[in-house]
Amino acid sequence: MxxxxxxxxxxxxxxxxxxxxxxxxxxxxxxxxxxxxxxxxxxxxxxxxxxxxxxxxxxxxVGLDNFRKLFDQPDSLQIIWNTLVIAVLKIVAGLVVPFVFALLLNEVRRTVFKRTIQTIVYLPHFLSWVILGGILIDMLSVEGGMVNRALQTIFGIKPIFFLGDGDWFRATVVISHVWKEFGFSTIVFLAALSGINPALYEAGVVDGANRWKQTLYITIPALMPITIVLATLSLGNILNAGFDQIFNLYNTMVYDKGDIIDTFVYRTAMVQGEMGFGTAVGMFKSLIGMVLIIISYRLAYVWGNYRIF
Incomplete structure (x- = not known):
């Protein structure tokens, strides 16, 4: 043979x-x-x-008593809801803003100006929330904060308690997160833009398409596959609302709108000493996250033909 x-x-x-x-x-x-x-x-x-x-x-x-305690506590559902709301807002804004910014940056023709803008918006990603948290607390302070002074001087608006009011706190968390990360997230979309065949734009010019129509019918459809992949993969982080950011910004006045699973686990396990209960909450979150990651990878394969193994 x-x-x-x-x-x-x-x-x-x-x-x-x-x-x-x-x-x-x-x-x-x-x-x-x-x-x-x-x-x-x-x-x-x-x-x-x-x-x-x-x-x-x-x-x-104690068996499953710690898990029963999680759902018996009156604050548990509110904490899970806070986590979902903040995480979903971060995911949506974290996709939309880099998407739009990449489209705008793609229209810049001066290379030096384009690279300068890229460098400036990338820089916040490399700063920790310990540093940025201190900066934001000073900038958003009711008394003497730069933002409130500017709003009062220019628009005559009374000082806003950004970090002391629950609704404003959520908005502040989402906006500051997007400001910190959108420049780094733009890299993915710029990489996808560089892979578009220039012949498509040349054909569009021949057919009489202006820059707006080229963006609408060529650029945006070319970005949709990677956008779908990023959106589906983000489902795995639906319960990760950003411990390091919220821990450095929140306080007792915004627990009702700003307390999330990770900060709740920290206070319960490390501050109050209920390590068994804190571990049960963390385990519950991890199991839900694992299921969501499996679902998100399956959806990414079905919708975006993306797989890692």
Whole structure:
């Protein structure tokens, strides 16, 4: 019997020849095991009345009581609702603003000006919310804040309690998040724009299409596949409303509109010491997020023909 073609044979790993490449993976694998998989053993606290001085082995086992407590508390539904509202607003605004900005930036013909604008809008992404939180607290202060002084001087508007009123707090969180991240998110849309065949625009010019019609019938349809992919993949983050941002901006006056699952878990587990209950809330969020990620990847494959494995 003749030997099978080399292309049909199962590839074999040559460990001796590629040992350097595999060695380079060791630190990354160790970090993932240490910080991603090893801590999963702590999920047992969700089923215990965990006490640090008793440990995992001797803390009282309570079964699903911590999960029942999550839904029995009057604030639980409001916290889940706050998380969904803020996360959805961030996702929608985080798609629309970079989409529109990429279209506008694509019309700029002066390369120097275009690159300057790109650099300016990218910079906030690299600043932490610890820094930006302090800046926003000073800028939005009722007394002496730059924004309120400008509104009062120019428009005669009374000072607005941006970080003390629940409705204004949500708007402030969403707008500041978009301001920080839209420049970095624009990179994806600019990359998609660079892949559009120039012949399409040339054909449009021949047919008498102006810049607006070229944008409407060529540019926007070309961006829709990547937009659909990003929108569907964002479903996996529907319960991630941004702990670091809200933790640095919120206060007791906006708990009714600004408290989210992550900040609630922090206060419950780390401040009040109810680590079992805090772990149960975090586990509930993680399970819902896992289901949403699976659904979002399936939708991205069906609607946008996108898959990672």
């Amino acid at each position: 003749s030997k099978s073609s080399p292309s049909l044979q199962r590839p074999s790993w040559n460990w001796k020849r590629n040992w350097q490449l595999h060695l380079m993976l060791v630190p990354a694998v160790l970090l993932i095991l240490l910080f991603a998989y090893l801590p999963m053993g702590g999920l047992v606290m969700a089923f215990q009345n965990y006490k640090p001085w008793l440990g995992f082995t001797t803390s009282d086992w």
